[in-house]
Amino acid sequence: MGSGDEMCNYYIMFWWDASLPKPEVAGQVCWDSNTDAMSKYPVDGWEPMPPNAKFDDLVHYNTEPFGVSQEAFYSEIDGFKLGQVVGLAFCPNGHLLVFRRPASAMGTNAFDSNNVLTNKTTISEAVILEINFNAHTPKITKRLGENKFYLPHGIYMDSEGYIYTTDIGSHTVSKWSVYGNSISQVWEAGVELQPGPGKDEFCKPTAVTRVKDSVFVTDGYCNNRVVELDANTGQWKFRRPW
Structure with missing residues (x-):
């Protein structure tokens, strides 16, 4: 529950014959004392995928499990300490957006018993x-969002240059336009600082993305649902229970 293990989420994907009993991964928790959490994970899930002739022109294979190798590690850029990095998004110009919590680590006392x-x-x-x-040398080109967020979580930028964010502290989702070195709020969905399960409410919304004229929000830590918003107005369109 502390900031040291808040992002200990574990995700797996594998295919399974639908005629067989549904598999379940035992444990599904973060505590080190659970030694059985991996007992039902498919053995071949640890092996890198074999080359496929149909995709050789698109995929850069390597010998690391899951096809990932670390090229660089940054805790600060241009002498600027990043703090807790909670979200990443790419800009249309190829730059990277880093969503961060510089001084507001989410600890055990961040919320009361009612998620406030x-x-x-x-x-x-x-x-x-x-x-x-530029050639693996990072440079900060803009610093945005002072005095606008409580506990940032998810971020996305669309092809038009609008930024979409979630704030689990204020229980809101926002759309922002960028003007030079500042951002201006286009709309906000949710009731600020008021968590809830009802229409027009969120409770610790997490991820956000845009598809055509809709914005999809995973809502999130409390409500266990996906909410569809109108990308232009922020009005609710649909809710999908998980």
Whole structure:
């Protein structure tokens, strides 16, 4: 429940014959004391996927499991400490947006028993950094979002340059336009600082993305549902229970 293990989520994907009993991964928890959590994970799930002639022109294979190898590691850029990085998104110009919590780690006392934020002070530092990676040398080109967020979580930028964010502290989803070195709110969905399960409410919304004229929000830590919003107005269109 502390900031040290808040993002300990574990996701697996594998195919299964529908005629067989449904498999379940035992444990599904983060605690080190659980030694049985991996007992039902398919053995071949640890092996890299074999090359496929149909995709050789598209895929760069490597010998690392899951096809991932670390090329660089940054805890600060241009002498600017990143803090807790909670979200990443690409800009149309190829730059990277970093969504961060510079001084507001989500600890055990961040919320009360009703999921209401205990410290209702916005973050005074920039929480959105636009970064240009030139030959693996990162440079901060913009610092955005001072005094606008409580506990940032998810971020997305569409092809038009609008930014969409979730804030689990304020229980809201927002659309932003970028003007130079500042952002202006286009709309906000949810009731600020008020969690809830009903229409027009969120409870710790997490991820956000845009598809055509809709914005989809995973809502999230409390409500266990996906909400569809109108991308232009922020009005609710549909809710999908998980």
